[in-house]
Amino acid sequence: MSTYLDYLDENALPLMWCPGCGDGTILKALLGAFATLGLKRENTVVVTGIGCWGKADDYIRTNAIHGTHGRALAVATGVKAFRPGLTVVALMGDGDCATIGGNHFIHAARRNIGVTAIVANNLNYGMTGGQFSGTTPVGSRTSTSPFGHTENPFDLCRLAEAAGANFVARTTAYHFKQMGQLMVEALQEPGFSLVEVVSPCPTYFGRFNKQGSASEMWRSLKERARAVGPGGTEAPAEAGSLEAPPDDGPDAPILTGRLVSRHKPSFAERYAAVQATAARAGEGAEPDAR
Ligand SMILES: Cc1ncc(C[n+]2csc(CCOP(=O)(O)OP(=O)(O)O)c2C)c(N)n1
Numbered sequence: 656m657s658t659y660l661d662y663l664d665e666n667a668l669p670l671m672w673c674p675g676c677g678d679g680t681i682l683k684a685l686l687g688a689f690a691t692l693g694l695k696r697e698n699t700v701v702v703t704g705i706g707c708w709g710k711a712d713d714y715i716r717t718n719a720i721h722g723t724h725g726r727a728l729a730v731a732t733g734v735k736a737f738r739p740g741l742t743v744v745a746l747m748g749d750g751d752c753a754t755i756g757g758n759h760f761i762h763a764a765r766r767n768i769g770v771t772a773i774v775a776n777n778l779n780y781g782m783t784g785g786q787f788s789g790t791t792p793v794g795s796r797t798s799t800s801p802f803g804h805t806e807n808p809f810d811l812c813r814l815a816e817a818a819g820a821n822f823v824a825r826t827t828a829y830h831f832k833q834m835g836q837l838m839v840e841a842l843q844e845p846g847f848s849l850v851e852v853v854s855p856c857p858t859y860f861g862r863f864n865k866q867g868s869a870s871e872m873w874r875s876l877k878e879r880a881r882a883v884g885p886g887g888t889e890a891p892a893e894a895g896s897l898e899a900p901p902d903d904g905p906d907a908p909i910l911t912g913r914l915v916s917r918h919k920p921s922f923a924e925r926y927a928a929v930q931a932t933a934a935r936a937g938e939g940a941e942p943d944a945r
């Protein structure tokens with residue numbers, strides 16, 4: 656039986672992330688999910704953007720493409736469209752996914768293409784010094800909002816749901832077991848899947864917002880999580896009923912669990928059907944008008 660170590664490039668250690676950062680834990684959960692599913696390294700493609708979490712591919716022994724900032728999903732879409740049999744995973748920070756790459760995110764979800772997006776949402780741009788991003792809560796202090804952020808944040812899960820993703824889940828870096836289980840489910844989804852992991856950035860977001868030590872930030876994730884769905888303590892959320900408060904500041908509750916799971920045809924299924932129709936038309940048959 657394989658373990659996360661089968662997918663970890665130990666030669667690349669030590670990890671570059673700051674002490675107390677959530678990225679190492681997310682990496683371990685992801686590689687553990689690969690092991691649970693027994694993914695073949697040669698059939699797995701990890702695509703990253705740029706940023707602290709975007710460095711994750713340095714430590715992963717599968718195929719990998721280190722993309723450009725905000726374009727991980729564009730690259731991943733190309734890979735999956737051309738080779739639908741591959742498992743394609745896009746690793747993005749909230750800057751990558753929801754800010755510079757926001758348009759690729761909504762269109763990947765709308766297409767329902769079979770890519771799994773693992774978003775480390777640390778509520779700011781970590782790598783470049785803690786600027787605000789598209790998920791920074793109102794009132795938060797960042798290096799570009801030293802007196803409090805004025806804009807509403809995206810709720811990534813609501814965005815993905817509204818755009819058409821089949822599988823949408825949120826967890827935190829603290830909830831290691833739940834994180835791994837959600838990743839396993841997401842990786843098996845034929846359509847677009849999102850696992851948003853709310854993750855601590857003690858170096859910038861935590862320090863600017865006086866959230867205490869790294870361990871206090873981790874404890875806060877534990878305390879603020881409100882689990883829904885299987886294993887949760889509250890009623891399961893139905894599709895269209897995500898009740899996460901998106902703009903209640905940096906210490907707001909975090910709704911976690913499998914938030915959306917539905918079975919609309921994926922991009923690959925629809926595309927294969929169109930290809931078959933086109934092939935029949937090429938052989939002289941009437942095109943199917945449906
Ligand atoms: C097109 C482009 N714009 C800006 C940058 C500079 N840049 C590198 S990483 C980064 C922010 C990363 O933040 P995020 O995606 O949230 O990831 P994190 O570092 O927080 O994990 C920025 C703005 C870049 N590399 N490319």
Ligand code: SF4
Binds near residue numbers: 673781856
């Ligand atoms: S700057 Fe923040 S996100 Fe980047 S490695 Fe350090 S703690 Fe992690």
